[in-house]
Amino acid sequence: xxxxxxxxxxxxxxxxxxxxxxxxxxxxxxxxxxxxxxxxxxxxxxxxxxxxxxxxxxxxxxxxxxxxxxxxxxxxxxxxxxxxxxxxxxxxxxxxxxxxxxxxxxxxxxxxxxxxxxxxxxxxxxxxxxxxxxxxxxxxxxxxxxxxxxxxxxxxxxxxxxxxxxxxxxxxxxxxxxxxxxxxxxxxxxxxxxxxxxxxxxxxxxxxxxxxxxxxxxxxxx
Numbered sequence: 001x002x003x004x005x006x007x008x009x010x011x012x013x014x015x016x017x018x019x020x021x022x023x024x025x026x027x028x029x030x031x032x033x034x035x036x037x038x039x040x041x042x043x044x045x046x047x048x049x050x051x052x053x054x055x056x057x058x059x060x061x062x063x064x065x066x067x068x069x070x071x072x073x074x075x076x077x078x079x080x081x082x083x084x085x086x087x088x089x090x091x092x093x094x095x096x097x098x099x100x101x102x103x104x105x106x107x108x109x110x111x112x113x114x115x116x117x118x119x120x121x122x123x124x125x126x127x128x129x130x131x132x133x134x135x136x137x138x139x140x141x142x143x144x145x146x147x148x149x150x151x152x153x154x155x156x157x158x159x160x161x162x163x164x165x166x167x168x169x170x171x172x173x174x175x176x177x178x179x180x181x182x183x184x185x186x187x188x189x190x191x192x193x194x195x196x197x198x199x200x201x202x203x204x205x206x207x208x209x210x211x212x213x214x215x216x217x218x219x220x221x222x
Contacts (some may be wrong), residue, residue, distance in 0.1 A: 013042075013182050015172060019085070020044075020185040023142040031181055032146045034083060037178030040064050042156060043173050045079075047214040048164035048194045049156040049171050050177065052079065055122070058157040061152055066177050069159040076122060077109050077131035077193075078150040081141065085134050085150060089117050096198045098219060099207060103196070105136035107214035111197040122152065129199060139185045149221045155192040168181045189214045 014034070017029045034041060038060045040053045046051045051067060053060035055078065063124065065072070082085040083097075083104055088111035092100065100110060114122075114130040122130065144151065157166045158174060165171050166188040175182065194215030197208040 002020050012097075013172060013176050013179050014184065016181060016183045018139050018185050019138070021138050023139045023185075024116055025142075025146075028139075028142045028146045031143060031183060034180045035147060035151070037180075040178075042141065042175055042179050042182045043167075044137060044168070044183055044185045044188045045107070045193075046105075046135050046189070046193055047121075048154070048166045048188050049152055049168075050079070050153045052143075052151040052153045055152045056119070057144060057151055058150055064152065064154060068154055068157065068177070072190055075111070075129070075131050077124075077133055077153045078118070079140070079144065079153045080132060080134050080150045081144045082134055088171055089115055089150065090130060091133055091202075092114055093202060096201050099101035099196075099198060099201070104216060105141075106218075107133075107135070107191075107193050108191040109133045109195045111195065111199060111210070113202065127210075131195070133193060139183060141181075157192075163190070165191050196222065 007096050016027050016031050018024060035054050038057045040051055040060055042049055043052050053064050078089055083100055095176050109131045111129050111131055114128055118130050168184040173174045191214040194213040194217055195211040197210050201207055209217050
C-alpha cells in the first residue's frame with residue numbers, strides 16, 4: 001500500500017511592514033504579486049485581521065477555507081473598493097443602496113443576492129447570496145486599488161475560537177507557514193465586522209442584524 005503523501009514544504013510567511021496611513025507603493029505591489037501568484041495573505045482591516053485571496057483562484061480559496069477549517073456552506077465575503085464595484089457583484093435595489101451608503105466604507109459585511117458576476121462556487125449554495133463589504137482602511141484600500149478588483153476574504157478566526165485575531169505578532173506566530181504573507185500595519189480592532197442581511201428588503205421586509213461587531217448598527221437604524 002502506498003504511504004501517505006508528504007505535506008508540502010511551506011516557507012515562512014513574508015512580513016510586510018506597511019505604514020497604516022501612507023502605504024508604501026513598493027510594498028503594496030509585492031503583496032499583490034503574492035495574491036496574483038495564488039497565495040493567501042493575512043491583512044489588517046477596519047475590524048479584525050482577515051484572510052484574503054484572488055477571487056478567481058479556486059486553489060487559493062480552498063486553502064483559505066482549510067486554514068479556517070470551514071466547509072463550502074460557510075459564506076465568504078468579497079471586499080470591494082467602493083459601492084460601484086460592490087454593485088457589480090450583487091443585485092441591489094434603491095432601498096438597499098441607501099442602506100449601503102450609510103454603512104460604507106466601514107466595518108460592515110452586507111449579505112445580498114449574488115449577481116451573475118459572482119462565480120457559483122463563491123455564493124451560498126442554497127440561498128444564492130454573497131457577503132460584501134467596503135473597508136475603511138488605507139492599507140487594504142491600497143491593496144484593492146493595486147489589485148484592481150475585489151478580493152475574496154473571511155474574518156480571521158482560528159478553529160475553535162470565537163474571537164478574531166487582531167494583533168500582528170499573534171497572527172504571524174500562529175499562521176506562519178500557513179499563509180504566504182502577513183501585512184503589519186499595527187493592531188486592528190478586537191471585533192469582527194457587523195453583519196447585516198439586506199435580502200429581506202427585496203421583499204419589503206426589514207434588514208436583519210446577523211452579528212453585532214465593530215460597526216455601529218444604530219447608524220443603519222437597527
